[in-house]
Amino acid sequence: MLILGLNAWHPDAAACLLDDGHIVAAAEEERFVREKHRTGFPREAVRFCMAFAGARAHDLDAVAVNSDPRASRVARALFALTSACSPSLIAERLRTRRRRADARAEVARCLDAAPLRAPLVAVEHHRAHMASAFYCSPFAEAAVVSVDGFGDFASAAWGEGAGDALELRERVLFPHSLGIFYQAVTQFLGFPAYGDEYKVMGLAPYGEPRFATAMQRLLRLEPAGHFTLDLRCFRHHRLALGLDAGGGAPRFPPLYSPDMTLLLGPPRATDDAIDDRHRDIARSAQQRYEEALMHLLRHVREATGQRALALAGGCAMNSVANGKVYAGTGFERLFVQPGAGDAGGALGAALCAHRDARGSLPRAPMRHAALGPEFDDGAIAAILDARGQALARAGCVRGRAGGEEALCRDTAAAIARGEVVGWFQGRMEWGPRALGQRSILADPRRADMRNLLNDKIKRRESFRPFAPSVLREAVAQWFEVDDDVPFMMKVYPLRRERRAQVPAVTHVDGTGRLQTVTARDNPLYHRLIRAFALDTGVPMVLNTSFNESEPIVCRPEEAIDCFLRTRMDRLVLGLHVLTRAGGPG
DSSP, X not given: OEEEEEEOSSSSOEEEEEETTEEEEEEETHHHHTOTTOOSOXXXXXXXXXXXHTOOGGGOSEEEESOOTTTTHHHHHHHHHHSOOOHHHHHHHHHXXXXXXXXXXXXXXXXXXXXXXXXXXXOOHHHHHHHHHHTTSSOSEEEEEEEEEEETTEEEEEEEEETTEEEEEEEEETTOOHHHHHXXXXXXXXXXXXXXXXXXXXXXXXXXXXXXXXXXXXXXXOGGGOEEEOGGGBOTTTSOOOSSXXXXXXXXXXXXXXHHHXXXXXXXXXXXXXXXXXXXXXXHHHHHHHHHHHHHHHHHHHHHOOSEEEEESGGGGOXXXXXXXXXXXXXXXXXXXXXXXXXXXXHHHHHHHHHHHHSOOOOOOOOOOBOSOOOOHHHHHHHXXXXXXXXXXXXXXXEEOSSHHHHHHHHHHHHHTTOOEEEEOSSOBSSSSOOXXXXXXXXXXXXXXXXXXXXXXXXXXTTOOOEEEEEGGGHHHHBSSOOOOTTSOEEEEBOHHHHTTOGGGOOTTSEEEEEEEOTXXXXXXXXXXXXXXXXXXXXXXXXXXXXXXXXXXXXXXXXXXXXXXXXXXXXXXXXXXXEETTOOO
């Protein structure tokens, strides 16, 4: 049974293909069209998934979309009748609903096929999120929670999974939303782009919770794990938000109202310097978000009695909060799949469609995120051949390793010498994190490496931390929590005695957003880090995404272009290696 799952006409448009319940391929549209958080229909992602499987349109048994217009229908109607929402908001929702209803025709068009025989399956937004978390988890049973901005008139939902059964028990309805709270504060702090919330997470440890009382007014905790917003300070429930953006990048209007300025002072303009007030607002917002999330999760823990938690939704990308779940809730195990945000709804919708059609679903824990395009040695060689003259003019020296062992040994030695290395291997990652397939790697021991990376490549805010990829077997010796974090979705404190050894990946509060790497699930990357450990005694490397103010690179051509326009020292494409004639610069 072949099922195509879609997140369409929503930020982070994506596609996923299941064959008899197993993931064949998954990718976000942004990687192909080179526009961050792309909305609209994921045409190129659909084409990739189908081509990778060698499938044609007539092979599909279903097309699943992660939205169901029937969900919360009564609550929607009551809100429309009793609230002051604008006609443009209602028109936007109706337009998006019509487009999603036409998803089968869009699939046929992008595959140059006749009308599909495969039915369209509508899966409620949060049910899709929950399915993507639980069915990909290693847990036989677990509490399951979805938290995000909103979808299908809800901003959060929770329930319980056992075997291949998944029950959604309760929702937090629009307009109250943890995701909207965090996004509005993010905009207020002068970070207007969709997805900029990670900047607030990075800034928060530099401040003090001086605005805690104001945040308590903005976001109130209610009985049974619920929460409410002070709607006088928000505008999202009255405005059209441009979620589908006609196929471009999402551009949200300001979600905060003038009343928020009465609490927090004037908002920061994007080009204003960041001062202590901004740092304190970030810290206060992160603290209040954590309080509200733990409030919800403690209720779910008590209501279900479960010790394991599967978490999804855009808010599950808050890795700082995720790292505090064990201490703050009583849960003992936590799984967050790599595409936890809205892109992951494509995966969850496909899983639900299979379960509903067949009455069962094979359970296979997601052990890695390598689900995107790959390029074999011949393809990479051909691209390098075609670019040969341009590379020579740029002063690049081309070589080829004698095998994987030599490749890892030589690359580890280069990193230890201070080189910044572009690492392009295997299938592209699913989700927003670079996990050793499309990564930029550097030495975590160098105190100047953050500034060096920002100067050479990333050109990003200096307060944002870089992440460590660490051998799984070494976690207990370096971090205060010994846990599996294969998808870089948790932040944990480094042991105090270790922090000075790896200043480039230790944030100002002594934490690191780690990725644990195993020989079974990412053998080449594990071998590289192990070679670095043998050279240096440090079982980790600094890992940041292979990009420069753009989506993570997908194809070798994009990796080469990024290498050429930055001051990266070395580019490794499979076994092929590019260096600069003058050495590191």
